[in-house]
Amino acid sequence: MNNTEVSDELLVAFLDGELSTAEMDEVRDQVASNPKIQQRIEELSAAWSMLDHLPQPKPSPTLLQSTIGMAVVSAEEEAQQARSAVPAKSPIWWFVGAAALLVATAAGFGAVRFFTPHPDQQLAEDLPIIENLDEYRDAEDIDFLRGLANSELFEPDESNDEL
């Protein structure tokens, strides 16, 4: 293997430790046996090391605070959006809701009427008794009264019609 067979890509990956074990061994052998490859490796390493001289600008003293401030503003905007994000119901949904409410009200009213007797209804049913309450009080035995009602004692008398 000569100089051109070991590409820069392979050498860079070798320096970055990104080769397989077998590939690392192969490149290592080439570096050891080929002075030109060794020189390229050294120059690539040297250029890499020179990056340590790159200026590293310090953040401005206000960078942290202004960044936090921007985050606070963002949080407030999110909260505002959440508050105003109540879904805007279209008119059709208002009608549907109103109709459902009406039906529910009617059903409830009907159920109450059906299952809850009218207070006056009881009075109406009891009216015959109320009208003759004095007589019923004088009767001592309700069974006796029933027996009288079922007897023929109070059938219409046809003979009196001739008088």
Added chain:
Amino acid sequence: MLQVRDGNAMAFEELVRRHQQRLLNILAHLAPTKSQAEDLVQEVFLRVYRSRARYTPTAKFSTWLYTIASNVASNARRSKARRKEVAVQTSPDASAGVSLDNLAEAASGLMPTRQLASNEIGEVVRTAIASLNERQRMALLLSKFEHMSYQEIASSMDLSIPAVKSLLSRARESLREILQPYMATEERPNE
């Protein structure tokens, strides 16, 4: 970041404090000025904050952070191109005394080299970095200063691993060519 996701404001402040220098180290070489680089840093953190609810720890936080940084830097570059602003300067300010022409002359052997001071080497290297395209610069800086693997760089930059290999190879070869005349004159940083 999980605490930030859960609404801890102090955690977000700590996150910014820990990462702003590192972010600036990267973005300072992708933006024309330090001021614009700091704007990009803020934009990155703002996006981190706004997307906090969607954060899931499926990868290292730094990989996610630099994915956002890569997007922010790309968007800024595209936006600038659309506005036809001044292109990224290819030569540093005159006070540094270093330009790409100087570097080219040095590489050609036409300019005598001399012992360079550390700050001068810094300017030389900064100019050399500026001569790379943005993707090469980003990959190189993530590899060098964030010690990212090829896989992590690929994730951050939305590239394949072979593409990252190619980017880094070209970037480092370009650096080697440009900086070769200065390698013999390099002063070691204070050890």
